[in-house]
Amino acid sequence: MRSAKKYKGFVFLMKAKPLMLIVLCSIIMASIPGLIFIFERNRRLIMISFWERESLLHYDVIIIGSGIVGLQTAIQVKEKHPNYEVLILERGLLPSGASTRNAGFAATGSLSELVEDAKHTSETALIDLFSKRKAGIDFLRAQLGDAAIGYTPEGSHELLRAAEAEIIGHIDHYNQLLKEVSGGNSFVLADEQIETFGFSPGRFRHCIACTTEAALHTGKLIKSLLHLALKKGVEIKTGAEVSHIENLNGKNLVLVKDGFHDSISFEAPQVIVCTNAFSKRFFPEADIQPGRGQVLVTHPIEDLKVKGIFHFDQGYYYFRNVGNRVLFGGGRNLDFTTENTTEISLNQQIQDQLIHLLKTELLPGQDFEIDMQWSGIMAFGTTKMPIIKSLEGNIHGGFRLGGMGVALGSMVAVELAQRIE
Numbered sequence: 570m571r572s573a574k575k576y577k578g579f580v581f582l583m584k585a586k587p588l589m590l591i592v593l594c595s596i597i598m599a600s601i602p603g604l605i606f607i608f609e610r611n612r613r614l615i616m617i618s619f620w621e622r623e624s625l626l627h628y629d630v631i632i633i634g635s636g637i638v639g640l641q642t643a644i645q646v647k648e649k650h651p652n653y654e655v656l657i658l659e660r661g662l663l664p665s666g667a668s669t670r671n672a673g674f675a676a677t678g679s680l681s682e683l684v685e686d687a688k689h690t691s692e693t694a695l696i697d698l699f700s701k702r703k704a705g706i707d708f709l710r711a712q713l714g715d716a717a718i719g720y721t722p723e724g725s726h727e728l729l730r731a732a733e734a735e736i737i738g739h740i741d742h743y744n745q746l747l748k749e750v751s752g753g754n755s756f757v758l759a760d761e762q763i764e765t766f767g768f769s770p771g772r773f774r775h776c777i778a779c780t781t782e783a784a785l786h787t788g789k790l791i792k793s794l795l796h797l798a799l800k801k802g803v804e805i806k807t808g809a810e811v812s813h814i815e816n817l818n819g820k821n822l823v824l825v826k827d828g829f830h831d832s833i834s835f836e837a838p839q840v841i842v843c844t845n846a847f848s849k850r851f852f853p854e855a856d857i858q859p860g861r862g863q864v865l866v867t868h869p870i871e872d873l874k875v876k877g878i879f880h881f882d883q884g885y886y887y888f889r890n891v892g893n894r895v896l897f898g899g900g901r902n903l904d905f906t907t908e909n910t911t912e913i914s915l916n917q918q919i920q921d922q923l924i925h926l927l928k929t930e931l932l933p934g935q936d937f938e939i940d941m942q943w944s945g946i947m948a949f950g951t952t953k954m955p956i957i958k959s960l961e962g963n964i965h966g967g968f969r970l971g972g973m974g975v976a977l978g979s980m981v982a983v984e985l986a987q988r989i990e
């Protein structure tokens with residue numbers, strides 16, 4: 570009996586043990602990556618040195634985002650408080666939103682856009698927005714100088730199709746309304762220019778010159794702001810994505826993920842969020858929608874007639890010359906749903922339409938080749954006014970710059986800097 574039991578036990582062990590061993594080994598093997606991950610994570614979390622903690626993690630003001638608003642805000646904070654230590658944290662190696670990816674229009678708004686906006690906005694609010702844009706452009710010119718930002722005052726033109734002809738009937742009214750801001754007439758009928766610029770005859774019925782708009786060089790503008798910020802002693806860290814801000818006992822911990830550390834905690838009593846379309850992470854309740862903008866630029870074109878900046882279809886399309894190239898962008902209205910995204914990639918349908926319009930309407934009969942295509946992310950909401958908001962714990966935000974942040978950005982920055990104690 571006993572030996573039969575022993576035999577059964579032996580058979581059971583022989584069958585079960587290898588099974589148990591296999592299960593045990595599998596569990597250990599499966600846990601190894603997890604254990605390595607936890608070990609590695611802890612190692613990275615504690616890899617801050619004493620010196621780093623002493624000198625490199627504490628600031629008076631931390632600004633998140635190095636677009637036009639972030640850079641200008643840092644400059645304005647330094648102007649008011651030269652002794653403050655100011656740090657900008659930028660997630661990209663280059664700014665990665667809209668400020669280095671736009672069309673470079675120093676724009677105050679076309680007539681058709683004003684007429685459209687007036688359907689749901691008071692005239693007082695329209696004048697306010699127009700004058701903020703104008704003031705923002707004047708501010709940049711005075712601060713940095715026209716040469717440094719590639720400002721070329723060739724004016725702008727809005728092209729109107731036959732169906733939009735009634736817009737020209739609003740010229741006198743808006744000239745009157747905006748006289749004080751513009752210091753003269755903002756809009757002048759210039760139909761004769763349609764042929765001068767070489768556009769397809771018959772595609773556009775009217776042309777309105779806008780005296781308050783001009784072109785600038787986006788790259789030069791951002792580089793000039795960057796140099797000024799550095800000159801004033803602002804520190805900038807790129808490749809530093811802020812995951813969240815924690816307000817603890819009156820301190821703001823700004824948690825950053827980079828290529829090496831899972832989380833570094835910077836600290837400042839005051840924080841300013843300048844992340845425009847990416848601001849929901851910090852201001853989840855804000856009325857803000859991302860809107861992607863598509864752009865292309867041609868190779869140089871011989872005898873290019875296009876000079877200055879142009880809009881059509883209520884500003885949904887915009888183009889300009891950059892030397893003897895054409896930069897053309899827009900078409901978001903073709904596919905609002907897809908373009909409501911923070912993803913920086915191309916929409917083929919829109920790019921195809923841009924090329925089609927170049928061939929048929931803007932450069933008819935002219936040979937051209939596309940050199941570059943790109944996109945950037947804007948921020949929109951129910952109104953065109955930017956949001957400037959403060960949360961408890963001295964956390965401020967300036968965002969939702971729409972399609973005219975180059976003009977509006979500096980005024981938002983000035984207001985944000987005023988909130989710093």
Ligand SMILES: Cc1cc2nc3c(=O)[nH]c(=O)nc-3n(C[C@H](O)[C@H](O)[C@H](O)COP(=O)(O)OP(=O)(O)OC[C@H]3O[C@@H](n4cnc5c(N)ncnc54)[C@H](O)[C@@H]3O)c2cc1C
Binds near residue numbers: 665
């Ligand atoms: C295609 C296109 C054409 C345009 N054309 C014009 C034009 O001609 N004229 C005009 O006035 N405006 C134009 N605009 C709009 C204008 O560029 C924007 O309104 C303006 O640049 C917004 O500036 P910003 O500093 O608020 O935002 P952004 O330039 O988007 O800067 C925000 C920065 O925050 C960073 N960031 C985001 N999240 C984080 C995070 N968690 N941690 C750290 N950093 C973060 C981003 O990488 C980005 O660099 C255009 C926009 C596009 C896309």
